[in-house]
Amino acid sequence: METRDVEGVTLLYPRGFINAHTVRQFEGEIQKALAQGHFKIVVSCSGLAYIASAGLGALMGAIEEIRGNGGDLRLANLNETVRNIFEILGFNHLYRIYPSEVEAITSFRSAGAAGC
């Protein structure tokens, strides 16, 4: 999975799908960022076709530690399928979701910037 750092924000680029088969790698990338003390994370989903509950569980398993360290995990570029899954489960109320990667990155400059 491609990752990069921009303006102190760690960007993760999952590709294809995140389900029980691929979730370990996704979890591993999140944990790697946390181990390096990076608590501002954007998951950029332009290459993500769909996410199953295993992937949503990985997001949920990390969010408290991230926020407890003054950071956040935000999402960008969700396709309709992925956005719909978030809405079905109410995850759109737990995570800030931005239309673009740039907006997600810049949202960290101003605390409390609203997603959509």
Place this chain on the structure above:
Amino acid sequence: MLRPVARRAPRRSNVGEGAAPAPRSVKASLRLSIPSQTSFLGVVREITKKMAESAGFSAGTADRLALAVDEAVTNVIEHAYHGAADREVELRIEDRGDEFRVEVVDSGASVDPRAVPRVDLPRYVSERRTGGLGVHLMEKIMDSVTFRRSARRNVCCLVKRKDSPPAR
């Protein structure tokens, strides 16, 4: 000696002048078996999506139905088979005209779906729980999700009516 069998002419409808006979509707159904390995979830997803689209569902709804089946098969692998990779998961996918039905069948441990806790997202976050969302997602997507034990096998039956909204 075999005698040729006379073919019966198709019965004509009496309704309307020269009306063509209504074609007998044959709906698609498919049975397949996969090993109890998560590497096959992609295959399950693609096949379910194609079958759902051919049954008349939109691409978006077909995506969600494929996700529900992915979740059901994942549950079997993780809970009924406890991660064993050498077991078999059977899928029966059927377009029944007014509804789309998928049965996921396994011969693993009996799993009591009533033991699955209701999803409470804030509690999940505070307790750092990462499981139990699958059944909840299946129930949101499908019109009905039922579990039964039959001939020492677990059958998870997922049904989506064609006239129902994409998700509840």
